[in-house]
């Protein structure tokens with residue numbers, strides 16, 4: 002099996018705190034592995050740039066060392082012969098002060114330019130890394146088995162693709178910033194050692210002890226990160242639910258209920274954030290206090306015990322001023338990283354889950370036949386994963402090519418599952434789908450889906466023009482002639498008479514058109530694919546009778562051009578059908594051919610309309 006760099010090791014059972022810390026370490030090392038795996042060479046180049054950046058900063062500080070010999074002594078030339086740091090031998094013996102100061106200014110300018118390029122390079126690197134996961138997650142969702150994806154709450158997927166990915170960006174940024182601090186601290190360590198070994202050990206020892214003492218605050222950050230994850234998920238679920246049911250909420254005066262729910266979650270999130278900020282600022286305050294105490298101790302020891310000259314003390318202090326914020330930066334970055342790491346954990350878990358349910362049909366490219374005579378579902382059984390009851394039980398039915406077949410039955414009878422089996426979205430655990438007598442193989446399902454068109458009760462519409470909405474099905478721009486042909490077939494010729502024609506805006510989810518118009522456009526959109534099989538799932542159910550009649554006329558006109566399967570609760574469409582199958586509790590319990598036999602009073606349709 003291929004090694005997955007993002008795999009998070011499962012921690013062994015332990016005390017909650019130890020388990021949490023192990024989980025964080027696991028997530029961190031898996032994030033680092035993923036960054037190395039994906040960005041490999043660029044990551045090392047980025048690290049090289051960080052080293053160079055710190056070196057140039059260090060060099061700028063070291064150039065002050067010779068200037069300091071003028072302190073008290075005065076003069077305009079500097080004697081470099083007494084310098085004993087590495088590489089000092091390469092310098093001339095004497096240098097004018099003006100030239101040295103110019104060199105310092107020039108060096109700082111170059112450093113600023115270099116830092117700019119370094120920042121852009123690292124920013125690109127993090128964006129590319131994050132975008133890789135965004136697209137990978139997108140692909141995983143698109144390629145997982147439909148039965149599995151259908152069970153994942155929409156808000157969970159939306160949250161992963163938006164909020165969690167943003168936090169992953171932050172986490173990757175923080176990993177780099179921790180690296181930057183580590184590189185800086187290591188290089189300054191070497192520079193300081195060249196000036197004074199005991200003072201270096203004292204200041205670094207102090208920093209390391211202070212970092213170790215901050216452990217409880219890191220644990221706090223971990224807790225907060227986990228809670229934040231949960232709160233954000235609930236926040237997004239509440240938003241999705243409210244936005245998804247906006248009309249219902251407005252019509253039933255439920256907005257205050259949603260607002261209350263939302264405010265409660267926001268209140269909890271705020272309380273968490275407040276508590277975290279309160280506690281963590283105690284930590285950073287203590288750290289700051291420790292750093293200032295360290296500086297005081299540092300000067301005291303340097304003057305009283307180590308007896309350093311003023312020049313060296315000033316340089317060491319300059320270095321100290323660079324290293325102390327890095328120790329503080331380390332603590333801050335690690336703390337924030339622990340807050341954002343759970344998002345990485347959640348993304349990897351979701352990806353693992355989706356990949357374990359990868360739809361093998363996605364790889365299939367075998368051609369699928371167009372039905373000439375019939376599509377037969379032969380003794381098919383389908384049970385949703387984890388459910389004890391079969392949604393479809395040993396069902397057989399035949400859709401004759403070119404006919405309109407209607408599936409009716411009470412809610413939960415298994416009609417949608419049957420339609421999904423016809424479309425190749427669900428692969429029955431038992432039985433087969435036969436096209437003109439030959440069973441469809443898994444390798445043919447992808448191309449089979451190319452042969453199908455689908456219209457839902459609430460068809461998906463983007464907030465764009467009619468043309469843009471039509472183009473979705475074609476997968477790209479289509480010429481007007483094809484669009485109008487499809488619109489005419491779907492009895493949606495009214496578009497020609499609209500002042501803006503195909504450029505008419507449909508509004509959010511098509512809200513600027515009537516339900517019937519929207520639905521006929523949805524049928525036209527499906528027809529643009531020139532499908533051999535058209536599936537309509539409750540496509541007429543939300544319409545008034547006039548619009549329903551218009552849509553039924555359109556469907557009626559498609560008879561003979563393609564095989565149509567329609568699910569409905571309404572008698573009007575059933576009356577127009579060639580064949581009606583009645584489903585109950587996952588089984589086909591009756592069938593009628595109303596056009597040939599007329600409506601039988603004791604039949605399902607007869608009872609439905611009586």
Ligand SMILES: Nc1ncnc2c1ncn2[C@@H]1O[C@H](COP(=O)(O)OP(=O)(O)OP(=O)(O)O)[C@@H](O)[C@H]1O
Nearest residue numbers: 151152385388392411412413414415416417418419
């Ligand atoms: N994603 C799912 N996960 C688990 N069970 C499901 C899922 N979708 C449907 N079911 C169950 O499978 C059975 C058949 O559902 P199906 O949607 O096929 O029925 P239906 O006749 O189309 O119902 P309706 O008319 O209400 O849409 C029902 O018991 C339903 O609860």
